[in-house]
Amino acid sequence: MPDLGAYAGAVLSAYAVTLVLLGGLILLTWRRSARIKAALAKIEARND
Amino acid sequence: MSIWKYANPSEFMRISRPALVPLTVLTVICLGTGLIWGFFFTPDDYKQGSTVKIIYIHVPSALMAINAWLMMLVTSLIWFIRRHHVSALAARAAAPIGAAMTLIALFTGAIWGQPMWGTYWEWDPRLTSFMILFVFYLGYMALWEAIEDPDKAADLTAILCMVGSVFALLSRYAVLFWSQGLHQGASLSLDKEENVSDVFYQPLLFSIAGFVLLFVLLVLIRTRTEIRARRLSALMQREMADA
Numbered sequence: 001m002p003d004l005g006a007y008a009g010a011v012l013s014a015y016a017v018t019l020v021l022l023g024g025l026i027l028l029t030w031r032r033s034a035r036i037k038a039a040l041a042k043i044e045a046r047n048d
Numbered sequence: 049m050s051i052w053k054y055a056n057p058s059e060f061m062r063i064s065r066p067a068l069v070p071l072t073v074l075t076v077i078c079l080g081t082g083l084i085w086g087f088f089f090t091p092d093d094y095k096q097g098s099t100v101k102i103i104y105i106h107v108p109s110a111l112m113a114i115n116a117w118l119m120m121l122v123t124s125l126i127w128f129i130r131r132h133h134v135s136a137l138a139a140r141a142a143a144p145i146g147a148a149m150t151l152i153a154l155f156t157g158a159i160w161g162q163p164m165w166g167t168y169w170e171w172d173p174r175l176t177s178f179m180i181l182f183v184f185y186l187g188y189m190a191l192w193e194a195i196e197d198p199d200k201a202a203d204l205t206a207i208l209c210m211v212g213s214v215f216a217l218l219s220r221y222a223v224l225f226w227s228q229g230l231h232q233g234a235s236l237s238l239d240k241e242e243n244v245s246d247v248f249y250q251p252l253l254f255s256i257a258g259f260v261l262l263f264v265l266l267v268l269i270r271t272r273t274e275i276r277a278r279r280l281s282a283l284m285q286r287e288m289a290d291a
Contacts, residue, residue: 014102036273
């Protein structure tokens with residue numbers, strides 16, 4: 001861990017906010033994709 | 049061969065699928081390299097101290113916040129002119145990513161601003177136009193959700209996107225229009241001989257490449273999901289009509 005000195009709180013919180021927002025975006029994208037994919041596969045199987 | 053054949057939903061699904069894995073690998077490599085190099089292996093700035101490390105997330109996210117909206121503008125215009133559904137769905141898919149990028153840029157800018165400017169927020173032209181851009185993102189997403197007819201929703205959101213483009217461009221060029229703002233000039237510019245010092249510049253380029261690739265990857269995945277969601281909705285309506 002680098003020595004961030006007096007600004008450690010600012011730097012770490014900036015990275016934390018970014019990682020949380022990007023992680024949340026990726027998670028929501030992946031979850032919706034999986035949910036729609038499964039629902040479509042189910043209805044297509046029913047219609048075959 | 050016409051590029052418009054890729055606007056066909058099944059053709060788009062076929063072409064985009066093999067791109068997902070290599071794009072994911074490249075994104076992880078670039079983003080990982082940029083952030084790890086920038087955070088752990090760059091020195092402090094003589095003026096900004098360790099807060100200079102925020103540049104590796106603030107600059108790329110601000111860049112993507114503006115460019116995501118410009119990408120939405122292009123796809124909205126394509127929808128308006130050629131009525132290709134994939135382009136309207138790509139614009140819809142990009143909006144939450146652009147909103148997240150704008151939020152990251154606003155948060156990291158405020159966090160950096162407190163120790164450097166002595167304030168989290170100032171009604172400076174660039175900061176204010178960025179805040180308005182974020183509100184446009186929220187309005188754009190709300191409009192898509194509020195209108196049931198997808199073609200009508202695509203038309204109205206495309207108009208909103210064209211109006212919002214003024215603020216996207218303003219966010220980029222506000223520093224040049226108004227000299228009284230608190231925000232400094234662009235950290236990177238193609239027409240400058242030297243941007244930031246090389247020791248910060250190289251990891252920053254990796255980080256920017258990582259953010260761009262992440263945006264492209266997420267837009268592809270989300271557009272594919274939107275295409276599937278539209279097919280799902282059509283099949284459900286057909287089942288209900290048959291019942």
